[in-house]
Amino acid sequence: MTRSIDVAVVAGDGIGPEVTAEGLKVLDAVLAGSGTTVRTTPFDLGAARWHRTGETLPDADLEAIRGHDAILLGAVGDPGVPSGVLERGLLLKLRFALDHYVNLRPSRLFPGVATPLAAPGEVDFVVVREGTEGPYVGNGGAIRVGTPHEVANEVSVNTAFGVERVVRDAFARATARPRKQLTLVHKHNVLVHAGHLWRRTVEAVGADFPDVTVDYVHVDAAMIYLVTNPSRFDVIVTDNLFGDIVTDLAAAITGGIGLAASGNVNPDRTTPSMFEPVHGSAPDIAGQGKADPTAAVLSVALMLEHLGLADEARRIETAVAADLAARGTAVRSTAEVGDALAAAV
Numbered sequence: 001m002t003r004s005i006d007v008a009v010v011a012g013d014g015i016g017p018e019v020t021a022e023g024l025k026v027l028d029a030v031l032a033g034s035g036t037t038v039r040t041t042p043f044d045l046g047a048a049r050w051h052r053t054g055e056t057l058p059d060a061d062l063e064a065i066r067g068h069d070a071i072l073l074g075a076v077g078d079p080g081v082p083s084g085v086l087e088r089g090l091l092l093k094l095r096f097a098l099d100h101y102v103n104l105r106p107s108r109l110f111p112g113v114a115t116p117l118a119a120p121g122e123v124d125f126v127v128v129r130e131g132t133e134g135p136y137v138g139n140g141g142a143i144r145v146g147t148p149h150e151v152a153n154e155v156s157v158n159t160a161f162g163v164e165r166v167v168r169d170a171f172a173r174a175t176a177r178p179r180k181q182l183t184l185v186h187k188h189n190v191l192v193h194a195g196h197l198w199r200r201t202v203e204a205v206g207a208d209f210p211d212v213t214v215d216y217v218h219v220d221a222a223m224i225y226l227v228t229n230p231s232r233f234d235v236i237v238t239d240n241l242f243g244d245i246v247t248d249l250a251a252a253i254t255g256g257i258g259l260a261a262s263g264n265v266n267p268d269r270t271t272p273s274m275f276e277p278v279h280g281s282a283p284d285i286a287g288q289g290k291a292d293p294t295a296a297v298l299s300v301a302l303m304l305e306h307l308g309l310a311d312e313a314r315r316i317e318t319a320v321a322a323d324l325a326a327r328g329t330a331v332r333s334t335a336e337v338g339d340a341l342a343a344a345v
């Protein structure tokens with residue numbers, strides 16, 4: 001029986017459209033002849049739309065996106081748009097409105113990939129970053145702006161409901177992995193209110209997962225271990241801000257930000273989940289055909305896995321692994337990498 005999947009595409013800004021084009025190329029190639037067809041709908045959202053109309057994510061677009069099976073996003077953010085307008089008004093609005101409470105960010109050091117680490121060992125962990133709360137909710141404000149007496153607050157919101165559901169998801173992932181180990185990363189020695197909620201929640205939920213070994217690392221020390229002993233991590237669960245920071249370092253130690261994929265997942269499947277590279281719009285290299293599209297391609301694999309197309313996801317990962325192993329020091333354009341991966345799947 002033929003199956004059809006409907007993907008909303010928000011290519012966005014900077015290198016977003018460049019890497020997304022390669023992701024879609026590989027998506028088409030991997031589904032060719034598979035019995036699954038894909039229909040993609042591009043959404044004109046990002047800096048160009050904002051410049052033209054002043055809009056970031058109007059309700060009509062959000063509702064149209066909601067009707068798809070999944071979303072593929074490139075990146076948003078542009079030097080010509082005030083910082084935060086697109087990041088909050090488009091990207092975070094999508095994550096919050098669609099209740100993407102699990103921000104899934106796998107980190108794996110593929111064979112043959114250069115790492116800045118002296119002794120990496122085997123690196124294969126996943127960060128389960130909370131996606132709808134923390135300091136990113138916009139619970140803040142400023143007074144006396146621009147004066148020497150300015151006061152600016154950005155309050156981190158952590159609800160028992162929100163922490164419990166993401167912690168439970170992280171435990172479920174840990175229990176399904178061979179090592180069955182979960183590390184809570186936080187800063188409960190200082191952030192005692194939020195930190196203790198996270199700690200108590202991990203303790204309580206852990207009782208339902210007796211086969212999972214649990215430990216705790218303060219976020220500052222986690223930065224040490226990610227560099228000195230990343231093999232110690234299997235599943236990391238953490239809040240929205242810490243997870244954002246941890247996963248850029250995780251990318252850097254596993255071959256660079258151009259390889260790091262992510263999923264903004266609604267595990268309850270009441271809304272379409274959204275898949276995107278961990279990186280941003282990289283205005284410093286935009287338009288030069290230099291961006292590595294591998295992160296976007298691996299994000300397509302995460303999307304296929306989420307949609308129940310595990311074989312196709314594995315084929316993409318296998319193609320990426322082979323491509324990375326063969327890369328050496330050759331410099332290839334964005335399209336050359338995409339073409340090679342599309343041919344390989």
Ligand SMILES: NC(=O)C1=CN([C@@H]2O[C@H](COP(=O)(O)OP(=O)(O)OC[C@H]3O[C@@H](n4cnc5c(N)ncnc54)[C@H](O)[C@@H]3O)[C@@H](O)[C@H]2O)C=CC1
Nearest residue numbers: 075076077078087257258279280281282283284285291292
């Ligand atoms: N998910 C999203 O849409 C995100 C958007 N942003 C936005 O992107 C803009 C730029 O932010 P930055 O802090 O510079 O982060 P960035 O991730 O865009 O770039 C950081 C560094 O990584 C490099 N880089 C990024 N992606 C690459 C790729 N695929 N291949 C090779 N090199 C790559 C860039 O050239 C730059 O040197 C800002 O407007 C920011 O708010 C940042 C992070 C995530």
Ligand SMILES: CC(C)CC(=O)C(=O)O
Nearest residue numbers: 087088091092244278280
């Ligand atoms: C631009 C931020 C809202 C997002 C970000 O840096 C991320 O999700 O990694």
Ligand SMILES: [Mg+2]
Nearest residue numbers: 244245248278
């Ligand atoms: Mg980030």
